[in-house]
Each structure stands twice: as structure tokens, then as C-alpha cells.
Amino acid sequence: MRRAVAAAAVLLLAASACSRGEAPRLTVFAAASLSRALRDDARTRYSFAGSQQLAAQVQAGAPADVIITADTTTMAALGPLVDRPVAVAENSLAIAVRPGNPKVVRGLADLAQAGLTLVLADPTVPAGRYAKQALDRAGVVVHPASLELDVESAVQKVALGQADAAVVYATDIVPGDPSLQGVAIPAAQNVAVLYQAATVRTTKHPKQAAAFLASLPARLRAVGFTAP
Amino acid sequence: MDSLDVHVVRQLGAFALDARLTVAAGEVVALVGPNGSGKSTLLQAVVEDNPGVGLVFQDRLLFPHLNAVDNVAFGLRRQGMRAGAARAEARRWLERFGVADYAERTPDALSGGQAQRVALARALAPRPGVLLLDEPFAAVDLHGRAEVRRALRAALAEHAGACVLVTHQPIDVLALAGRVVVLEEGRVVQDGSVEEVRSRPRTPWVAEMAGVNLLEGTAGPDGIDIGPAVVSASSFVRGPAFAVIHPNSVTLSTRPPQSSARNVWTGRVAEIDPEGDRARVRVTGAVDLVAEVTAAAVRDLGLSPGVEVWAAVKATEVEVYPA
Amino acid sequence: MRRLAVGVPAAAAAALVTVPLVGLLARAPWRALPDIVTRPAVLEALWLSLGCSLAALVVCLALGVPLAWVLARSRLPGLAVVRAVVLLPMVLPPVVGGVALLFAFGRGGVVPLPFTLPFTTAGAVTAEAFVALPFLVLAVEAGLRQLDRRYEDAAAALGAGPWARFRHVTLPLLGPSLAAGAAVCWARALGEFGATITFAGSLPGRTRTLPLAVYTTLQTDRDGAIALSLVLLALSVVVMAGLRGRWTR
Numbered sequence: 069m070r071r072a073v074a075a076a077a078v079l080l081l082a083a084s085a086c087s088r089g090e091a092p093r094l095t096v097f098a099a100a101s102l103s104r105a106l107r108d109d110a111r112t113r114y115s116f117a118g119s120q121q122l123a124a125q126v127q128a129g130a131p132a133d134v135i136i137t138a139d140t141t142t143m144a145a146l147g148p149l150v151d152r153p154v155a156v157a158e159n160s161l162a163i164a165v166r167p168g169n170p171k172v173v174r175g176l177a178d179l180a181q182a183g184l185t186l187v188l189a190d191p192t193v194p195a196g197r198y199a200k201q202a203l204d205r206a207g208v209v210v211h212p213a214s215l216e217l218d219v220e221s222a223v224q225k226v227a228l229g230q231a232d233a234a235v236v237y238a239t240d241i242v243p244g245d246p247s248l249q250g251v252a253i254p255a256a257q258n259v260a261v262l263y264q265a266a267t268v269r270t271t272k273h274p275k276q277a278a279a280f281l282a283s284l285p286a287r288l289r290a291v292g293f294t295a296p
Numbered sequence: 297m298d299s300l301d302v303h304v305v306r307q308l309g310a311f312a313l314d315a316r317l318t319v320a321a322g323e324v325v326a327l328v329g330p331n332g333s334g335k336s337t338l339l340q341a342v343v344e345d346n347p348g349v350g351l352v353f354q355d356r357l358l359f360p361h362l363n364a365v366d367n368v369a370f371g372l373r374r375q376g377m378r379a380g381a382a383r384a385e386a387r388r389w390l391e392r393f394g395v396a397d398y399a400e401r402t403p404d405a406l407s408g409g410q411a412q413r414v415a416l417a418r419a420l421a422p423r424p425g426v427l428l429l430d431e432p433f434a435a436v437d438l439h440g441r442a443e444v445r446r447a448l449r450a451a452l453a454e455h456a457g458a459c460v461l462v463t464h465q466p467i468d469v470l471a472l473a474g475r476v477v478v479l480e481e482g483r484v485v486q487d488g489s490v491e492e493v494r495s496r497p498r499t500p501w502v503a504e505m506a507g508v509n510l511l512e513g514t515a516g517p518d519g520i521d522i523g524p525a526v527v528s529a530s531s532f533v534r535g536p537a538f539a540v541i542h543p544n545s546v547t548l549s550t551r552p553p554q555s556s557a558r559n560v561w562t563g564r565v566a567e568i569d570p571e572g573d574r575a576r577v578r579v580t581g582a583v584d585l586v587a588e589v590t591a592a593a594v595r596d597l598g599l600s601p602g603v604e605v606w607a608a609v610k611a612t613e614v615e616v617y618p619a
Numbered sequence: 620m621r622r623l624a625v626g627v628p629a630a631a632a633a634a635l636v637t638v639p640l641v642g643l644l645a646r647a648p649w650r651a652l653p654d655i656v657t658r659p660a661v662l663e664a665l666w667l668s669l670g671c672s673l674a675a676l677v678v679c680l681a682l683g684v685p686l687a688w689v690l691a692r693s694r695l696p697g698l699a700v701v702r703a704v705v706l707l708p709m710v711l712p713p714v715v716g717g718v719a720l721l722f723a724f725g726r727g728g729v730v731p732l733p734f735t736l737p738f739t740t741a742g743a744v745t746a747e748a749f750v751a752l753p754f755l756v757l758a759v760e761a762g763l764r765q766l767d768r769r770y771e772d773a774a775a776a777l778g779a780g781p782w783a784r785f786r787h788v789t790l791p792l793l794g795p796s797l798a799a800g801a802a803v804c805w806a807r808a809l810g811e812f813g814a815t816i817t818f819a820g821s822l823p824g825r826t827r828t829l830p831l832a833v834y835t836t837l838q839t840d841r842d843g844a845i846a847l848s849l850v851l852l853a854l855s856v857v858v859m860a861g862l863r864g865r866w867t868r
Binding site: 187212225 | 725820821822837839
């Protein structure tokens with residue numbers, strides 16, 4: 069019995085030591101569409117999810133230092149929980165299709181053709197909302213096979229060859245990716261997605277957070293996002 | 297098929313069963329033998345190989361999810377009888393065995409004796425040609441046994457075909473069976489009438505069951521040579537033979553006897569089994585014997601394990617028969 | 620001292636399960652509940668979930684009982700391997716299961732089908748059956764092993780053929796294990812999320828079962844999501860309570 073208690077005490081100390089020592093790692097909550105652009109490193113730890121889900125976690129008190137959303141409404145809803153948000157990048161929509169574009173998709177209008185398996189992100193998620201806006205603007209009525217929980221899943225369905233097309237972020241289509249191809253959407257029908265980043269007020273590392281925020285625009289531009 | 301004439305051969309691991317069993321219609325044969333001799337296996341094999349055979353299991357195996365009526369009706373339903381008719385017939389059988397009051401009860405609510413009678417009814421209801429009973433008195437207390445015996449007699453009166461009754465209890469053999477088949481280590485070692493098996497056992501186990509002393513040897517003009525001694529007997533049998541000495545015929549004394557008995561052996565008392573006002577005394581010596589004496593004699597002679605005794609048997613009380 | 624050693628962990632275990640449920644009930648929008656629960660989208664998800672989970676149960680019974688029989692009674696070699704494989708979905712992360720299903724029955728999958736399974740209700744049923752099958756097989760196999768086969772011998776002696784023995788003796792005696800297995804199987808199918816969304820996607824009315832609907836609703840309408848969760852909870856409680864008698868028999 070005593071040995072067990074001693075072992076537990078040692079484990080607890082070790083655990084706390086791990087979190088206390090070394091340089092502090094920033095915890096960054098970022099929109100799912102940024103998952104390919106930002107990677108964990110020695111100083112930063114990322115948590116990717118839909119913008120709304122991240123905001124909900126912050127509201128519940130999750131220990132994030134920075135939050136980056138893909139839509140301004142969600143950021144606005146966080147209100148006093150964050151410092152003034154900063155625009156860090158812009159994105160637009162594109163159509164992901166299977167390599168070789170077998171269903172010959174040239175634009176949004178082609179997505180309505182019979183026999184084409186289309187997946188979109190659910191309208192409750194920013195990417196889904198944007199897609200709906202674009203489709204409405206183009207006057208196209210589609211019958212998607214699935215409304216995925218986030219845009220990543222929509223991309224995956226096309227990459228796995230199970231869906232023919234998906235309306236995704238332009239940055240989701242990486243040049244050289246053998247499992248996907250991209251079809252551009254003209255600006256007239258497209259949507260401008262504004263990424264905002266903000267420091268969470270309860271952060272313990274305000275200086276690192278500010279530095280991180282300042283570095284974001286350049287980093288994102290380097291991987292295909294456009295300047296805000 | 298009302299009679300039974302089977303030759304059963306089975307191999308279960310190291311145990312080999314090879315037995316012939318013939319039972320005529322209306323005949324009741326008691327199948328006896330030591331534990332592990334293959335009696336249950338033999339019955340099981342007979343059921344497997346022959347259709348129309350009713351079996352009452354040692355463990356009864358009444359279906360736990362059905363009440364007594366539905367248990368008894370089971371065989372009838374499988375024969376195609378409609379539910380209503382089957383249950384009515386089942387109730388009649390339950391009444392015949394005096395368990396009609398328990399018709400709606402499930403097996404876990406029945407006593408050993410009641411369950412045994414329901415099991416009997418279940419086996420008999422489909423009117424099988426041959427009826428096999430595996431230790432019907434097992435797991436039934438003393439009080440229940442009387443009821444089961446009554447039910448069994450009624451059942452046998454109803455049943456016109458052959459019947460094989462596996463039992464451990466000599467009383468049942470005497471009361472119900474006409475013939476006895478003895479199974480030892482998977483083989484039939486004796487098959488005869490109850491009287492014959494009792495008076496002329498052919499194996500030590502049967503002799504034990506019959507309650508007599510059995511000796512085996514070679515018979516000649518002087519008697520039967522069993523190795524360590526020659527037992528004087530008056531008989532014309534020659535060659536390999538058995539000798540039976542009834543415990544009553546053995547007299548014991550603590551001094552050399554002064555009687556006309558031709559057979560006198562020394563020995564020591566090994567065990568004393570009191571039975572009411574009599575006692576069975578097991579004596580070991582040149583010839584191992586069981587003697588039956590009065591309890592008074594035990595006291596008077598001061599018999600107890602280890603005491604040296606003389607055992608005497610008259611030659612005329614030794615029965616010899618060919619092996 | 621011994622009572623503490625047993626009592627404290629036991630209480631902790633009970634708390635681990637009860638406290639989150641209590642939290643859910645405490646945060647529930649009780650007044651708005653009737654309105655939320657009768658929304659068309661919610662009713663749609665509810666009927667879909669019930670239908671798919673029951674269909675999955677039927678599939679599991681039809682396939683799982685014979686499989687359990689083989690595992691319990693047959694003496695074929697290599698059955699231990701079969702059992703290990705059948706139990707895989709229990710330990711596999713559901714999303715991995717969904718991906719595996721895609722590679723098997725999806726477009727360009729190993730098994731060519733004359734019809735499409737992904738993105739269909741049948742696909743949702745398939746995903747649910749996949750994750751729930753091991754629970755049924757486990758329970759039924761255990762039940763069969765516990766069965767005293769001599770009852771079947773007794774039935775045979777009374778003239779019952781193989782099918783009659785199964786129907787009138789084996790199945791009734793298997794009852795409690797079968798019921799318990801079916802209940803857990805159905806509950807697992809009802810609650811399935813990862814495999815369903817990966818293999819069948821999420822479309823209201825076609826593949827968006829209650830668990831998927833809860834997740835989606837959570838994005839924008841927390842009260843709605845809690846209400847949906849309560850519906851799921853209520854469904855499970857009703858079935859478990861209904862089977863409680865059989866379970867303990």
C-alpha cells in the first residue's frame with residue numbers, strides 16, 4: 069500500500085515537472101483548414117478543429133494561448149475572452165476533384181450533374197457556409213451525398229476516391245498531391261474567407277503569443293494563403 | 297420395436313465398451329456394475345443407435361424452461377400431436393404417477409421424487425417400444441423413493457415393451473427385475489436370473505453385491521484349490537470353478553474349534569460392520585472371508601480389529617460351480 | 620479497513636459514470652425540450668437512428684448467431700483465429716473501421732458490389748453492424764458454451780430432430796444470453812459515430828443518425844445538442860430497463 073502511494077507521488081511530480089521546466093510551449097487553437105499549413109514544433113502545439121468547436125472550448129475554459137478562426141462571426145462571439153483579433157490571411161474556395169478529373173468538372177455548375185458524387189462541409193461549419201454562399205451566388209442547385217463535419221473530411225472523401233468532387237478551401241489542394249486535383253472558382257462566384265487570430269486573455273505567455281501572431285501572415289502566405 | 301437385441305461397441309478415449317444386450321418384450325432387465333463400468337454409456341449408445349427408445353436420465357434433465365405438463369408433452373408434440381391434445385395426454389400421465397398437482401410447476405420447484413416421476417411420465421408418454429431407466433432412484437431422498445418405486449411399478453405395468461433398469465440398489469433389483477446383466481469395465485461378465493446371479497456370482501463385485509463370499513480356483517476330488525489353501529467341498533465339478541460360501545455358514549471362534557467342520561483357517565479380524573442385531577465380520581488370513589454373526593457373539597468373543605480368530609466352514613456349505 | 624479499500628474505488632467508479640450524466644441532466648434545457656425534440660430535423664434523425672440500429676441488429680442476429688454456433692460447437696482448426704478477427708471491431712478505432720469498410724466495399728474496393736454502399740442508409744447499417752457484431756457473437760458464444768448439451772440429448776431421445784432441438788431447447792435456454800447480447804449489440808449500433816461518418820457520410824434523412832446529428836448541432840446550438848443527447852440517453856435507458864429482468868435471470 070505504501071509503495072503504491074509513493075509511486076503515485078513520484079508520477080505526479082514527474083508530470084508536473086514536465087509541464088513546468090523548459091521553454092513554455094504555446095497552445096494554439098486553429099481552424100481545421102490550417103492543419104496542413106501549421107505544424108507542431110518545439111515552441112508551439114496546435115489543436116485543429118472546426119472554428120465553432122474551438123470557440124466553444126475556449127468559452128468552456130480550455131487552456132489555449134491563441135485562437136485562429138476561419139470566420140469572423142465566431143471570433144466576434146468570443147467577445148471579451150480574447151484580445152483584439154488581427155486578420156492574418158485570406159483564403160478562397162475551390163473544387164477538389166479526383167486525379168484526371170474523370171467527371172469533367174469545369175465549374176460550380178457541373179456539380180449539379182446527375183451521377184456525380186458531391187460532398188460538402190455541413191453548413192454549420194464555416195467552409196460549408198461559404199460553399200453554400202458560392203453555390204447560391206452561382207445559382208446552382210446541388211444534391212450532395214454527404215454534409216461532412218469539417219472540410220478536412222470532405223477533402224478526404226475525394227482523396228480516397230469515394231467522392232467525385234468537393235467544395236473546399238483553395239489551400240486544401242496542394243500542388244503535387246497525387247490523390248487530388250483542383251478546379252478554380254471564378255472570383256465572381258467565389259467567397260473571401262478571412263482568417264483572424266487573437267490572443268486568449270487568460271494566456272500565461274502574452275509575449276510569446278504576440279510574437280506568434282506577428283509571424284502568422286508571412287508563414288501562411290508561404291503555404292498558399294493570400295494576404296488579408 | 298418392442299424388444300431389444302443390440303451389440304454396442306464404443307471407444308471413449310481409453311475406455312472400450314463392447315457389450316451385447318438382449319431384452320424381450322415385457323421383460324425387465326437390471327443392468328448393474330461398479331462405477332465407471334459403462335452402464336450410462338451403454339444406455340446412451342442404445343438411444344443413439346435405435347429409434348423409438350425412451351430414456352430416463354440419471355440427472356433427469358427436465359427442460360428447465362418448461363413446466364411439468366409441457367415437459368411431458370414434449371415428445372408427443374415432436375410426434376406431431378397438436379398442443380391441446382398433447383397437454384391433455386400429458387396431464388393424464390402426470391395423474392397416473394401422482395404428480396398432477398405439480399403440473400404447472402417448473403423443474404426447479406419440484407422435489408427429487410416429484411421430478412423423477414415427471415421424468416418417467418415424459419419418457420413414457422410417447423409410448424416408446426423400449427424403455428431405459430438410468431438410476432431412477434439417484435438424487436431422490438428416502439421418502440421420495442417409495443413414491444418413485446410405486447410410479448415405476450405402475451409405469452412397467454403400462455409398458456408392454458422391453459425395459460432396462462440401471463441401478464445400484466439391490467432392493468430395486470429384487471423388486472422389479474427378472475433378469476440381471478452385470479457390466480464390468482465395458483464388458484458383460486454375467487447375465488442371468490436374479491436368483492442365479494445372487495447364488496452363483498461370477499466376479500468379486502457381483503459376490504459383494506450378493507453379499508456372499510466368492511472363491512475361485514480349480515476343483516478336484518478333494519475340493520477346490522484356490523492357491524493358498526484347498527477348500528473342502530462335496531461336488532462333482534472338475535476344472536476351473538467358483539466356490540460360494542454364505543457368511544452365515546462361517547463360524548468364528550477365538551480358540552481352535554472343536555467341530556466337524558473340515559475347513560478351518562486362522563486369520564485376524566480386519567473390520568466389523570454392525571447391522572442391527574447382527575454383524576458382518578471381515579477376516580483376513582489364508583482365506584479372506586466375511587462371516588455373519590450375532591452382535592452378542594461379537595461381544596462374547598471380544599471381537600475387534602486385530603483379534604486373532606479361527607474361521608470354520610462345513611464342506612457341505614461350500615457350493616462349487618463351474619467357472 | 621477492507622471496506623474502505625473496496626468501497627472507495629467502487630464509489631469512484633459509480634461517480635465516474637453518474638456525474639457526467641448528472642451534468643448532462645443539469646444543463647438540459649428542460650423548458651425548451653418539447654419544442655426541440657419535436658423539430659423535424661430531430662425526429663428525422665431519431666427515426667433514422669432507430670431504423671438503422673434495428674436493421675443492424677437484425678443483420679447481426681442473422682449472421683452472428685450462426686457464427687457463434689460455429690465458434691462454440693465446431694471443432695474446425697483455426698477457430699481461435701476466426702474469433703480474434705471477429706472481435707477486432709471491438710478494439711479498432713471506429714474511424715479506422717470506417718476506412719477499412721471503404722477499402723472493402725467502397726468505390727474501387729476489394730469487394731465489387733453491383734450497388735453503392737457509401738453515402739447510403741444501407742451503408743450506415745453496414746457500418747453499425749460492423750462495430751456491433753462482436754458484442755453479439757461474444758455473448759451468444761458464451762451462452763452456448765454454458766448450455767448443458769445433455770438437454771439437447773434428452774430432446775433427441777424424445778424424437779426431436781436438429782432444427783426442433785434448436786428451436787425448442789437450445790434457443791429458449793439461450794434466451795438470457797441472446798437478449799443481453801442483442802441489447803448491447805443494439806446499443807452499440809445506436810451509438811456508433813466514427814465508422815458511420817467515415818463510411819456512410821452524414822446527410823440528414825439518409826445517413827445522419829442521432830450521434831452524428833448531436834455532433835453537428837453542437838457547432839451552433841448547444842441546447843439542441845444536449846436535447847438530442849437526452850433523446851439518445853432516454854432510448855438506451857428504456858431498452859436496458861426493459862431487459863433488466865431477463866438479464867439477471
